[in-house]
Amino acid sequence: MKKAVIFGITGQDGSFLAEFLLAKNYEVHGVIRRSSTDYRERIAHIEGHPDFHLHFGDMSDSLGIMQVIAKTRPDEIYNLAAQSHVQVSFDSPEYTANVDATGVLRVLEAVRTCGLEKTCRIYQASTSELYGRVEAVPQNEETPFHPYSPYAVAKLYGFWIIREYRDAYNMYCCNGILFNHESERRGETFVTRKITLAAARIKQGKQEKLYLGNLSSLRDWGYAKDYVECMWLMLQQERPDDYVIATGEQHSVREFCLAAFREAGIELEFRGEGIHEQGIDKATGKVLVEVSPDFYRPTDVVNLLGDPSKAKRQLGWNPAKTSFEELVRLMVQADMAKVAVERAGEKVRINLEEYLEKGIVK
Numbered sequence: 001m002k003k004a005v006i007f008g009i010t011g012q013d014g015s016f017l018a019e020f021l022l023a024k025n026y027e028v029h030g031v032i033r034r035s036s037t038d039y040r041e042r043i044a045h046i047e048g049h050p051d052f053h054l055h056f057g058d059m060s061d062s063l064g065i066m067q068v069i070a071k072t073r074p075d076e077i078y079n080l081a082a083q084s085h086v087q088v089s090f091d092s093p094e095y096t097a098n099v100d101a102t103g104v105l106r107v108l109e110a111v112r113t114c115g116l117e118k119t120c121r122i123y124q125a126s127t128s129e130l131y132g133r134v135e136a137v138p139q140n141e142e143t144p145f146h147p148y149s150p151y152a153v154a155k156l157y158g159f160w161i162i163r164e165y166r167d168a169y170n171m172y173c174c175n176g177i178l179f180n181h182e183s184e185r186r187g188e189t190f191v192t193r194k195i196t197l198a199a200a201r202i203k204q205g206k207q208e209k210l211y212l213g214n215l216s217s218l219r220d221w222g223y224a225k226d227y228v229e230c231m232w233l234m235l236q237q238e239r240p241d242d243y244v245i246a247t248g249e250q251h252s253v254r255e256f257c258l259a260a261f262r263e264a265g266i267e268l269e270f271r272g273e274g275i276h277e278q279g280i281d282k283a284t285g286k287v288l289v290e291v292s293p294d295f296y297r298p299t300d301v302v303n304l305l306g307d308p309s310k311a312k313r314q315l316g317w318n319p320a321k322t323s324f325e326e327l328v329r330l331m332v333q334a335d336m337a338k339v340a341v342e343r344a345g346e347k348v349r350i351n352l353e354e355y356l357e358k359g360i361v362k
């Protein structure tokens with residue numbers, strides 16, 4: 001039985017990856033940090049599984065990381081832990097650097113200190129944000145990086161320290177350069193989930209309006225559940241390497257909005273420009289979407305489109321498993337169901353098992 005440690009187990013990707021590895025008969029060890037509130041809803045349904053274990057640890061704490069690795073002596077480590085919100089990184093740049101940059105180094109050094117550098121394979125959650133102020137479209141493994149936020153600059157360190165340890169110590173370390181991937185478990189302040197939740201709440205009369213930032217920003221959005229398979233595939237190859245994971249299809253925030261509201265039963269049309277642009281309900285003439293400068297970033301990444309040819313060729317991965325339309329549909333349907341049982345002003349836990357049974361969530 002293989003043993004895996006997942007840093008970032010409580011996040012969107014961590015929860016999908018844990019399910020994926022348990023289905024492959026791994027012993028899965030997740031690292032969580034202490035919090036005064038319940039933040040384990042994404043993994044609540046697998047807690048209690050005989051091969052699933054949790055440990056306390058924080059990416060800013062070398063000793064904690066070392067202890068988890070020494071205790072578990074894993075075959076594979078997936079480092080998904082990060083302060084992952086780009087806008088937040090402008091407000092907390094030092095913390096973001098500590099967790100997203102130095103945190104990666106702490107994991108690598110812990111593996112060496114425990115004498116596991118010859119046996120333990122490491123996956124690092126790198127990101128399309130590294131392309132930042134893009135120098136070519138589409139982006140592949142050869143495209144130069146131009147990070148354009150404190151988050152991306154921190155992740156650039158993570159990318160290069162993984163490469164360095166691969167070369168210097170011959171360790172099996174890989175970077176997955178993942179483009180945006182979303183799901184019904186996506187954090188509620190990322191733009192896709194913010195839109196699907198708002199579409200569901202507006203449709204059900206529980207919200208008046210949605211305020212967004214740059215509607216013209218372009219992203220290559222995939223389904224998170226499809227992407228965790230690549231993380232695992234990268235660690236099963238003969239040699240370690242870095243891979244772009246993307247769908248190869250691009251849409252704007254505006255297009256995502258139109259598709260999500262349509263799925264919720266509202267036909268929108270956008271009128272106006274820049275800060276004055278509005279999304280109007282065609283049936284009623286009501287303004288449902290407005291632009292707010294609060295959601296503009298000091299520097300924004302606006303043209304991401306990935307070329308997943310290498311992952312397709314070398315990992316045998318299918319980037320077209322879940323289409324853009326299916327992704328929007330599954331997110332909106334999950335939020336319509338969630339909002340239906342939500343009382344005004346109260347957040348309700350998503351009962352994923354129930355949703356799975358009803359086929360609302362794949």
Ligand code: NAP
Nearest residue numbers: 008010011012013058059080081082084125127178180181
């Ligand atoms: P997410 O939902 O924000 O999850 C981040 C995880 O990291 C959570 O489990 C969080 O724990 C944990 N974490 C944050 N700070 C930590 C700390 N100081 N110590 C220990 N754990 C900490 O992110 P995601 O969407 O699953 O993304 C997973 C990884 O891929 C991240 O590294 C992200 O930067 C990267 N990435 C994401 C995308 C994407 O589109 N989703 C694309 C490319 C790369 P709490 O629950 O306690 O906050």
Ligand code: F7E
Nearest residue numbers: 084086127128129179180189190191192212213214217295
């Ligand atoms: O923004 C624009 C915003 O916050 C996407 C993280 O997982 O993917 C994610 O980072 C775009 C940006 O994701 C709003 O300006 C407009 O251009 O959903 P997001 P992100 O910044 O791309 C990458 C690959 C990661 O690595 C990160 O960890 O949408 N946008 N209006 C908005 N964004 C937000 N959040 N909220 C708005 O109201």
